[in-house]
Amino acid sequence: MFDGHHLLDIVHKSNASGMDLIRDEEFESKSGTDIMEAPSGDDQDPSNNQRSKKKRYHRHTQHQIQEMEAFFKECPHPDDKQRKDLGRRLGLVPLQVKFWFQNKRTQMKSQHERNENSQLRAENEKLRVENIRYKEALSNAACPNCGGPAAIGEMSFDEQHLRIENVRLREEIDRISGIAAKYVSKPMLPYSNGISRSLDIGFGNFGPQPGLVGGDLYGGNDLLKSVSGGSGPTEADKPMIIELAVAAMEEVIRMAQAGEPLWIPSPDNSTEILSEDDYSQTFPRGIGPKPLGLKSEASRESAVVIMNHVNLVEILMDVNQWTSVFSGIVSRAATLEVLSTGVAGNYNGALQVMTAEFQVPSPLVPTRENYFVRYCKQHTDGTWAVVDVSLDTLRPSTMTRCRRRPSGCLIQELPNGYSKVIWVEHAEVDDRAVHTIYRPLVDSGLAFGAKRWVAMLGRQCERLASALANNIPAGDVGVITTPEGRKSMLKLAERMVMSFCTGVGASTAHTWTTLSGSGADDVRVMTRKSMDDPGRPPGIVLSAATSFWLPVPPKRVFDFLRDENSRSEWDILSNGGLVQEMAHIANGRDPGNSVSLLRVNSANSSQSNMLILQESCIDATCSYVIYAPVDIVAMNVVLNGGDPDYVALLPSGFAILPDGPTHHGGGIPEAGGSLLTVAFQILVDSVPTAKLSLGSVATVNSLIKCTVERIKSAVGGETA
Structure with missing residues (x-):
């Protein structure tokens, strides 16, 4: 200094x-x-030197x-x-x-x-x-070992600050270990080998411990204080949540790495099946016995994705990014409380109490709502693990429809910015309310299972890589090559997809009303009032959706719906006009993954030169074709790199899933039948305070039924 x-x-x-x-x-x-x-002649005279x-x-x-x-x-x-x-x-x-x-x-x-x-x-x-301030701080510094004064030259100010922080953390650990010992009826462990394992969130050898999990703790112990629906855990709950998270971390790692007899191949070798008997013997504590009326679902999947491990961990630990990347599965999510932010400037050791609602893109499949703790840890071999485990027993509800057993993923760093991901999904659910046509898919575990999470993650990683690409060839007609224009258009399309996904499922945040049709599938409708959202036109928006089965492979349905040349066969609003692709952005290796800007040249003057923003995406478990009419002036701003947040969108489109696991191999299913969901959003009145008329409902009902009949006529006549 x-x-x-x-x-x-x-x-x-x-x-x-x-x-x-x-x-x-x-x-x-x-x-x-x-x-x-200049001086005059007189001035040059020495006698006039004074002058x-x-x-x-x-x-x-x-x-x-x-x-x-x-x-x-x-x-x-x-x-x-x-x-x-x-x-x-x-x-x-x-x-x-x-x-x-x-x-x-x-x-x-x-x-x-x-x-x-x-x-x-x-x-x-x-x-x-x-x-002066540093000298005063160092002169007053105390030795962390003996408590006496520390000489100024012994350590740097930063080192002294870290040592003082370590003393404070040690005291906090000892305090929490005392609380844990009080509530879980186990002796207080010393700092070096006891509860520090929980707060450092390490990965150790956990054997059965009576009274911790699976005993009185989940059997209605009156020491537990219930957590209300929208609040975080109480102080008395936190030590038990920490212990539960550490045990869940060990369980997920062992389930991700184990082979037979814990995981046994299915008869057709297309997937793995968890042996429940072997599971109960391997993990006798768990989170308590399975409640009556619930059945188990377990799946495991691995893949290599084009994203580095640091970004993957950040996506999983940031609730907004997690909801955005997995918008097809996560309809709503929130972080109630952060118990630990991690250490060393990253998420190593982070603990978050969260709620989330998981969905299938159809109003015919009830969502699954969970209250859980998410825990992130980097292990000695460099592998990261992010795990969830249900805390539903801490809530006041007496009936649980879904409980999340230890689930999560292991992330291993690979060269060139790639990562290997092993995903484990394990839940106990009551799925009796699932519609008949979706039951084979849900029963197989593919609707909410690990394969769907990994497939969506892989596709979204390709999408993010495409958004960051700079070496775009300029030879193809309609390709947007400017980085600003690509970024703005992809951001607008991402918001469109999220809006569609959150509005098409059976989320508890929405109330669907069923309109029974004569000879057609049931149509479900709901209304929303849009007032202050700049991304939506103000007024009353009517959403209508229906799901039905087609004896056609999902890939064929997807190709038909995304092709602008066949759009006039099902799109009533285009009035048979010519649809041309003006611009597109490739969104992955599959040619079906793209964002397009379409122009509809209709004979109707009111629809002449209408623009449509469309995103199509497909993976091994699900595919979407989502679109929305857009204003020409607004899109010019977006294509020039302007802010897309103020472009009003009302997305409509299609979600396509396989009808079951029969032909569900490792790639995109090209056999079997399809489960198709059709959804429209229409502005029926620009005044938010207006009342919805029966005529508007009848019009939307007719629109969606006519669209369904056209699609069935065009592709439904073929056999699988």
Whole structure:
């Protein structure tokens, strides 16, 4: 730590030299700016030497000074020719012009140095104050081992600060270990090998511990205080949540790495099945016995994705990014409380209490709502693990429809920015309310299972890589090559997809009303009022959705719906007009993953030159074709890199799933049948306070039924 007074001496010396320079400058300015007239013959006489000292000066006019000031701004160092031209124009000799510019440059230099001196003085004062504060802090520092005073030269200030923080953390760990011992009826463990395992959130060897999990803790122990639906855990709950998270971490890692007999191949070797008997023997504690009426679902899937492990961990631990990337599965999510933010500037050791609602893109499949803790840990081999485990037993609800057993993923770093992901999903659910046509898919575990999570993650990683790509070939017609335009259009399409996904499922945040049709599938409708959302047109929005089965493979249905050439066969609003693709952005390796801007050239003048933003995406478990009419002026702003948040969208579209696991291999299913959900959002009144008319409902009902019939007629006649 240098002495601030030494710097102050330097500044004083600099000031002194600066003052000398100013005095010289003033002398030079006077002798140069006001040029002395040439002496007469009498003045040259030695006898008149006294009179020669009385110099007469020529003062510049205001016009001459203004002209030279203006020229100085353009050229501070004029050459001989420029000085002669300027002097001729202003009625000055070149020597006068030369002296004026010299003095002006000296004046500017001294002014600049004065400003620098002022800044140095201010910085010196700041350093002097900090120096005093650091010396006082070090003089009062205590040794963390003996508690006595620490010599100033023994350690840096940063090291001293870290040691004091470690002492504080050790005291906090001891305090929490005491609380844990009180509530889980186990002896208090010393810091070195006990509860520190829980707060450091390490990965150790956990054997059965009576009274911890699966015993009285989940059997209605009156020491547990219930958590209300929207609030976080109580102080008494937190030690048990920590213990539960650590045990869940060990369970997920072992389930991700184990083979037979825990995981056994299915009869057709297309997937793995968890042996419940072996599971109950391997993990006897768990989170308590399975409640009556619930059945188990377990699945495991691995894949290599084009994203580094740091970004993957950040996506999983940031609830907004997690909801955005998995918008097809996560309809709603929130972080209720952060128990730990992690250490070392990352999420290592982070603990979050969360709620989330998981969905299938259809109003015919009830959502699954969970209250759980999410825990992230980096292990000694460099592998990251992010695990969830249900806390539903801490809530006041007496009936649980879904309970999340330890689930999550392991992330292993690979070269070139890739990562290997092993995903484990394990839940206990009551799925009796699932519609008949979706039951085979849900029973197989593919609707909410690990394969769907991994497939969606892989596709979204490709989408993010496409958004960041800079080497876009400019040869193809309609390809958006400017990074700003690509980024804005992809951001707008992402918002469109999220809006569609959150509005098409059976979320508890929405209330669907069933309209029974004659001879057609049931249509479900709901209304929303949009007032202050800049991304939605103001007024009453009517959403209508229906799901039905087609004896056609999902890939064929997807290709038919995304092709602009076949759009007139099902899109009633295009009125048979020609649909042309104006621009597109590739969104992955599959050609079906893209964002397009379509123009509808309709004979109807009111729809002439209408633009449609469309995103199509497909993976091994699900595919979407989502679109929304957009304003031409607004899209021009977006294509030029403008802010897309204020473009109003009402997305409609299709969600396509396989009808079961029969032909569900490793790739995109090209056999079997399809489960197709059709959904529309229409602005029925621009006044938010208006009441919905029965005529509007009938119109939307007819629109969606007519669209369904057209699709069935076009592709439904073929057999699988």
